[in-house]
Amino acid sequence: VAGLVAMTTASVSDDCLACMCWASSEGCVMPDPLCNQFMACGPWRITEPYWKDGGYHMGFFQACAADWTCNEDTVHGYLDRYVTDPSATCEIYARTHYGGPSG
Template sequence: MSLVALVLFLVAVGSASAELTDDCLACMCYVSSQGCQMPSPVCTAAGVCGPWGITQPYWLDGGELMDDFYECVADWQCNEDTVRAYMDKYVPSPDATCEDYARTHVGGPFGQDADYATEYWYAVKDCLDFGFFTPPP
C-alpha cells in the first residue's frame, strides 16, 4: 500500500509547476507599470490595464475573476490573482524560472521568444538583480 502512495506522490510532485516567487511577480509589476503603481487611468487606450498591464483576453485566460474585467483591473488583489492564474495555466513546467514567467506574461503562451518578450525579461532581470522593486500593496 505504501508503494502506491509513494508513486501517487511522485506523480503529483512531478506534475506540479514551479512557484511564481513574490520577487519575480513584484518585478513584473515594476516593469509593467513603471514602478508597480496602479495607473491612472487604469486602462490605456490600447486596453492594457492595471499594474501588471493585463488585457481582457489575458484576464479571460486568467479565470475571469470578479466577473468584470474593469472591476478586476482596478483592484490590486484581483490583478495579482489573475496573473498568478494565467501563469498556472501557461507555465506548467516544474522547472520554470522567473524568465519563463516574465516571457509568458508579456509574450503570451506562444510569444515567449519574441524580441519584445526578451526586452521585457531583461528589464525584469535588472529589477531582480538591482532590487528596484517594492512589493505591491
C-alpha cells in the first residue's frame, strides 16, 4: 500500500539478556534476600520505577520481583520502551538497563 512505512523495533537478544542478568545478580539467580538495600529486586535487580516503566507486570511490584518470568518480561518491556534503534547493540541495552533511558 502506497504511503505505508515499515517500522522496525529493537529487540534485545537472549544472550544479551542473560549477560545483564548474570551481571545484575552475580550469577543470574533469584537473590536471597530478594531485594538489596536500594530496593533493587530479583535476578535483574529491577526497581519499582523500572517495573512501572516496564509495564506493571503482575500488577504488584513485590509479586513481580519474586517471579522469574515477570522480571524478564519487565526488562523486555523497559528496553522495548527506551531502546528504539533497530541496530542497537548489547552495550546500548546494558547501558539503558543500568543507567536508565539516557544510558
